[in-house]
Amino acid sequence: MTMIIYETLRLYGPSNGMMRRTEREVQLGKLVLPASIDILVQNIALHHDPHMWGDDVHLFKPERFAEGIAKATNYNAGAFCPFGLGPRNCVGMNFATMETKIVLSMILQRYTISLSPTYVHSPIPYITVQPQHGIQVILESLGNDA
Numbered sequence: 001m002t003m004i005i006y007e008t009l010r011l012y013g014p015s016n017g018m019m020r021r022t023e024r025e026v027q028l029g030k031l032v033l034p035a036s037i038d039i040l041v042q043n044i045a046l047h048h049d050p051h052m053w054g055d056d057v058h059l060f061k062p063e064r065f066a067e068g069i070a071k072a073t074n075y076n077a078g079a080f081c082p083f084g085l086g087p088r089n090c091v092g093m094n095f096a097t098m099e100t101k102i103v104l105s106m107i108l109q110r111y112t113i114s115l116s117p118t119y120v121h122s123p124i125p126y127i128t129v130q131p132q133h134g135i136q137v138i139l140e141s142l143g144n145d146a
């Protein structure tokens with residue numbers, strides 16, 4: 001389940017960028033950034049970069065995390081940052097991950113989930129990344145009272 005959550009956050013994490021401000025002039029690769037400018041660091045771009053993830057970057061492959069985040073990112077700490085990075089990263093990270101696991105476990109004990117034929121795959125950035133037309137799913141009861 002952890003691998004599925006990671007891969008979902010990689011491809012469709014709600015955050016598509018983090019704001020930062022330069023305190024002083026800094027060199028970033030070939031770029032020289034002046035002091036006091038705002039930068040939008042697009043984690044969504046890092047998560048979709050084939051140089052980091054390979055040619056299958058756009059495929060939903062939870063197994064890429066089978067040996068952990070470090071291995072999946074080839075030990076590049078910045079390549080996977082759905083909750084941001086550094087001292088101002090998301091304070092809700094552990095809560096959100098635990099909540100996701102609890103909710104999924106509760107649903108999967110009672111139902112199977114499949115996508116409805118009416119579902120149209122169209123994630124769009126609108127403050128957060130969202131499914132443009134919603135996510136229509138079909139829940140089928142497993143017939144137990146778990």
Ligand code: HEM
Pocket residue numbers: 013014015017018019081082083084085086087088089090091092093095096
């Ligand atoms: C899947 C769920 C979530 C994702 C992907 C997410 C992602 C993020 C990201 C990318 C940032 C910016 C971090 C940075 O600038 O480096 C952030 C900040 C923050 N998040 Fe979340 N978040 C999630 C859930 C939550 C929840 C459930 C809470 C509260 C219970 C929360 C509270 C915060 C707060 C307070 C900040 C600001 C931290 C600061 O500026 O020091 N987040 N989150």
